[in-house]
Amino acid sequence: VETSVPFSAHKCEGPSRSVETTPQELISFFRDMALMRRMEIAADSLYKAKLIRGFCHLYDGQEAVAVGMEAAITKKDCIITAYRDHCIFLERGGTLLEVFAELMGRRAGCSKGKGGSMHFYKKDSGFYGGHGIVGAQVPLGCGLAFAQKYSKDENVTFTLYGDGAANQGQLFEALNISCLLELPAILVCENNHYGMGTAEWRAAKSPAYYKRGDYAPGLKVDGMDAFAVKQACKFAKEHALKNGPIILEMDTYRYHGHSMSDPGSTYRTRDEISGVRQERDPIERIRKLILGLDLATEKELKDMEKEVRKEVDEAIAQAKESPNPDPSELFTNVYAKGYGVEAFGADRKEVRAALP
């Protein structure tokens, strides 16, 4: 298949627009993205039903980045991202139950209910979170890449950040060091065009994020096209193993507001949102491809979406069954090795525990 638009390259020769795929991959892209979409919509409802607390940042609209990236790499490659992390976790092999239970603060959650929406991890398949401080995950990701190179593992790290974080000073500090040490670090700017409610051009003197690495090469990618993402990530991995860091700017869009407290309509028009839905939606693009190539019928795809919906509903029901964390979990995992030192609750005469 052909990517939607050509790549724009900075200080490198971009990859070809023609991407190899298989019927199975097309179908799995469709199914995975439909599942993510449904999962995030369900999280929206759970939030409104007050079953999810605090902050909750949804990924619907940006699904092609998660599936395209995963298709290009292995679980030995690392991914680290910010707080919009539900779908990356799912794509790395996390389960729906772990997602919903974590969102609801239950025992079966991927962080046993202790992390919450912004702190999902799956270390055994190379997912290092789930970070709440804008931009901090970029040096952390470069550190993972450092460790890969140090350990002579021939793998790379994808560090995801938004267009808001793209202006953070520490990003440039980490990129400088990574380029000096030629680390296999891939900086993926998920440009959804708004850092909270601030449009990219109001926060960045130059919103051409793929060029912002100056000396580091970059590539601008249609982040609504899973195949363009896959092609770019494959290219970036090869590049990073040979030459060091590269920046991928994924031109994408979030349908939801920044988080659940943001209706997402004060700083952008409804026409803009519905325009993207009609013309660039990542799931609809794949649906058209599948139908065009006669790989499935419209009904089969609809059935798949129904199936996905059922899966999500079942996972939510299961998550609701999962109990709250045991009160004793308050004092676990503060340290990997707590030496049995006494720690205190709010009233230390009443609650104290030896740290495991």
Add this chain to the structure above:
Amino acid sequence: KEMTVREALNSALDEEMSADPKVFLMGEEVGEYQGAYKISKGLLEKYGPERVLDTPITEAGFTGIGVGAAYYGLRPVVEFMTFNFSMQAIDHIINSAAKSNYMSAGQISVPIVFRGPNGAAAGVGAQHSQCYAAWYASCPGLKVLAPYSSEDARGLLKAAIRDPDPVVFLENELLYGESFPISAEAVDSSFCLPIGKAKIEREGKDVTITAFSKMVGLALKAAEILAKEGISAEIINLRSIRPLDRATINASVRKTNRLVTLEEGFPQHGVGAEICTSVIEESFGYLDAPVERIAGADVPMPYAANLERSAVPQVEDIVRAAKRACYRAVPMAATA
């Protein structure tokens, strides 16, 4: 046999790097320059640039990279030229290092050491003279160590590097060149001190004085003077600020019934305040006198020598406070 604190730190680093290939050192001027304070002297030559990394002067960037490498399973030792500069990177120490094991329910442990000189040097002014013990020790998820002698420096740094959690290791520039007697046991490469245990540096029965880092030396000098006047002071070298050895402190106070806390940092919300609280909570009935606190003056560090001297605890301050606790001096307020 004697050893300087500098040699103690250098040999501890050397031995741990030799024992575990996952240990590496990064920071400003740690390599070709041989360390701003020569703590890493000779290590670049021995272990090469892959394991002794000179970084640009960008603390947030290199500290974050260190923490990320620890997520993956390496054991980084990140040197700050002074802990004052760790303020540029404190987000990574607190939010990225200290909290990850908890937030991930134990999936992401962070075996990293942040080390460098802390507290006041001499004549370097306010931005280079602050003790961060209380700051870091207030944060669960971190372990905070502060060596005094060469034996402390060797045993605690080796313990810090072997520990699976993030450790803030507070050295003192003015101690680097000081020599201490060192036992045969402490020069052995297997030597290691327990984290969370204080050391009774000098036994006594009349008053307990708690101190850490350079202040232990001042407390010992004060104890000499007090002894001549018939006051037997027990000096506790805290060694570990977090975990804090509340048991040793309280046992000592239950014996002496009097407490003076000593630190170089600012008094408000300081290490002394926490120790005082612990004693009030656990041993209130044993106290025969109000707890005395000696700390740095509650001002930014001045440059002029006479003012600087007034801003950090001196031996006479400790002696005076100990005497007050023992009712051998009249409190200032009572004379007014």
